[in-house]
Amino acid sequence: MKGLLIKDFQLSLLNIRMLVIICVVSIFITSSSTGSASFVISYVTIIFFMFVLTSISYDEMDHSISFLFTLPISRKTYVREKYVFSLICGMIGLVFSTAVCMVVGAVKNVNLIEPDMIPAALGIYLTLLFIVALMLPIQLKFGGDNGRIALFIVFGVIFVAIIIGSKILEHFNIHEADIIKFLDLLLSSNTALAIPGFILLVLAALGISYKISVKIMEHKAL
Amino acid sequence: MILEMKNVLKQYDNFKLDCSLSLDAGCVTGLIGQNGAGKSTTFKSILDLIHIDGGEINVFGKPHTSLTNRDKQDISIVLADSGFSGYLTIGKIIPVMSAMYDKFDKKDFTERCNRFGLPLDKQIKEFSTGMSAKLKVLVALSHDAKLLILDEPTAGLDVVARDEVLNMLRDYMEDESHAILISSHISTDLEGLCDDIYFICDGKVILHEDTDVLLSDYASLKVDEKQYEKLDKKYIISVLKESYGYRCLTAQKQFYLENYPDIIVEKGSIDDIIMLKVKGETL
Numbered sequence: 001m002k003g004l005l006i007k008d009f010q011l012s013l014l015n016i017r018m019l020v021i022i023c024v025v026s027i028f029i030t031s032s033s034t035g036s037a038s039f040v041i042s043y044v045t046i047i048f049f050m051f052v053l054t055s056i057s058y059d060e061m062d063h064s065i066s067f068l069f070t071l072p073i074s075r076k077t078y079v080r081e082k083y084v085f086s087l088i089c090g091m092i093g094l095v096f097s098t099a100v101c102m103v104v105g106a107v108k109n110v111n112l113i114e115p116d117m118i119p120a121a122l123g124i125y126l127t128l129l130f131i132v133a134l135m136l137p138i139q140l141k142f143g144g145d146n147g148r149i150a151l152f153i154v155f156g157v158i159f160v161a162i163i164i165g166s167k168i169l170e171h172f173n174i175h176e177a178d179i180i181k182f183l184d185l186l187l188s189s190n191t192a193l194a195i196p197g198f199i200l201l202v203l204a205a206l207g208i209s210y211k212i213s214v215k216i217m218e219h220k221a222l
Numbered sequence: 223m224i225l226e227m228k229n230v231l232k233q234y235d236n237f238k239l240d241c242s243l244s245l246d247a248g249c250v251t252g253l254i255g256q257n258g259a260g261k262s263t264t265f266k267s268i269l270d271l272i273h274i275d276g277g278e279i280n281v282f283g284k285p286h287t288s289l290t291n292r293d294k295q296d297i298s299i300v301l302a303d304s305g306f307s308g309y310l311t312i313g314k315i316i317p318v319m320s321a322m323y324d325k326f327d328k329k330d331f332t333e334r335c336n337r338f339g340l341p342l343d344k345q346i347k348e349f350s351t352g353m354s355a356k357l358k359v360l361v362a363l364s365h366d367a368k369l370l371i372l373d374e375p376t377a378g379l380d381v382v383a384r385d386e387v388l389n390m391l392r393d394y395m396e397d398e399s400h401a402i403l404i405s406s407h408i409s410t411d412l413e414g415l416c417d418d419i420y421f422i423c424d425g426k427v428i429l430h431e432d433t434d435v436l437l438s439d440y441a442s443l444k445v446d447e448k449q450y451e452k453l454d455k456k457y458i459i460s461v462l463k464e465s466y467g468y469r470c471l472t473a474q475k476q477f478y479l480e481n482y483p484d485i486i487v488e489k490g491s492i493d494d495i496i497m498l499k500v501k502g503e504t505l
Binding site: 010069 | 266269270271272273291292294295297299301303304305306307308309310314317318319320321322323
């Protein structure tokens with residue numbers, strides 16, 4: 001797996017120009033207003049998470065993936081590496097963006113990072129991991145480019161399902177505001193449980209997603 | 223035995239592979255056939271890149287699906303249409319190879335790359351066909367694998383580059399525990415390198431013979447209509463109608479040289495054998 005990780009980091013570093021742009025944009029945004037640090041953290045972390053999708057596209061370019069599986073790696077190792085790579089990339093994104101905010105804050109003598117942002121940052125990281133859990137099996141099944149189309153369709157279906165769900169709830173006289181109020185109540189009264197609960201939910205999603213991805217790769221002709 | 227394929231079946235909509243072959247240590251075995259004959263499918267099935275529908279494949283005495291990562295370190299592969307991402311450089315491949323292979327010899331690999339004029343800091347996609355082919359073979363030879371599987375390693379190479387690649391393979395075979403399975407369109411490459419050759423056509427092995435026998439005992443007989451009528455056909459394998467009469471493939475050159483001094487007997491070449499086996503009518 002170490003070899004695959006090195007390869008993916010080598011390929012991700014090719015997008016160094018993009019990283020520089022992210023850096024510049026981050027500094028620009030954080031400098032423009034004091035309340036934008038959480039936006040920068042989410043934005044940069046998302047971009048870093050995207051590297052895992054790019055790595056799948058690189059693997060599929062010019063049938064490179066056939067050759068990769070002639071190396072001493074199993075299909076399971078390949079899948080595991082993609083999950084580990086996304087965890088590391090997300091973490092780097094989170095640390096990098098927080099560091100940028102802190103540096104900009106120090107230069108401008110403004111406290112951009114508040115202590116209460118830590119659970120929020122953790123929430124962003126976990127939410128993105130949840131999305132990764134959804135995305136990776138689709139990407140591995142349909143490939144880099146087709147996977148993106150499939151992903152749009154899946155998110156479209158989820159969006160439509162939410163609209164339909166809310167219409168049905170409205171039919172039963174339960175409104176969006178009621179749900180938000182209920183969730184707020186649930187989270188504020190059980191803060192101690194909410195975070196571990198969310199972590200467990202994300203871990204479960206990653207576990208299921210990993211199993212599905214392994215099955216997909218084991219049946220894939222290369 | 224290093225590699226054994228027994229009645230391996232792979233069914234596609236318009237193609238069926240049904241292949242058996244074996245490879246011993248110290249041997250170079252060639253696989254030859256037209257485009258679409260099933261060479262790449264055979265390689266992919268050995269490497270478990272595609273799942274087979276029947277038969278069995280054993281590598282180092284183990285089912286190919288049970289090979290561990292350690293076992294896979296003893297296999298090196300050159301695929302015709304696939305390799306490391308073109309966006310990487312040789313310099314970036316080195317740490318990947320170091321992490322994957324216990325026996326990867328970084329110093330030797332770098333020296334060989336320098337000797338063959340392959341720049342370490344240039345993206346592979348910028349390489350010429352010859353440079354890419356040489357790199358693929360150098361990567362395959364870099365970790366002391368016991369089995370080398372090469373799908374068209376000399377495709378698109380000029381004569382000099384081809385010779386360099388073939389010499390690298392000859393050097394590799396100086397160790398008798400090594401073995402090579404190679405496919406090529408260029409029959410002269412195989413004539414000079416292989417101990418035995420499998421001819422594959424429409425997914426089936428149509429001929430398997432030692433290269434020495436192919437070159438010494440096989441012949442193409444050129445005969446006109448009259449000569450053909452009188453010809454003893456018991457040693458004729460296949461016949462192809464030509465403008466001057468017939469061209470016949472035999473594995474008993476000496477018999478026809480001695481008994482039919484008036485006919486043209488041309489020494490067998492792999493190209494002739496393929497042509498007559500594929501296009502000719504089998505007797």
